[in-house]
Amino acid sequence: MTHSGRLRCGWAVTRLVASAEIGWLNRDGAGRPGIGITWPEPPGGTPEAKPVVLVFDATTHEYLGTDSDAVTAKTFVDRAGQRP
Numbered sequence: 001m002t003h004s005g006r007l008r009c010g011w012a013v014t015r016l017v018a019s020a021e022i023g024w025l026n027r028d029g030a031g032r033p034g035i036g037i038t039w040p041e042p043p044g045g046t047p048e049a050k051p052v053v054l055v056f057d058a059t060t061h062e063y064l065g066t067d068s069d070a071v072t073a074k075t076f077v078d079r080a081g082q083r084p
Helices: 003-018
Strands: 021-027 033-039 052-056 063-066
Touching: 021 052
Parallel strands: none
Antiparallel strands: 021 033, 033 052, 052 063
């Protein structure tokens, strides 16, 4: 990636993060408390669309899941598509 490509990516990430809202007490799909980061719906979205809340542990910063789903187990595999 060229230097200008990195600048464009950095600008896009900065814009994305700038539009996020941070909630200090959110819960993941399993009810675990954490810090929630919410991106608002873009203008022109459908009325039934809901913003996504990503929930992270406040101490370890580990990703816990979303406000409707939870990450309860993690595993590693040798190649894409392989099941544990």
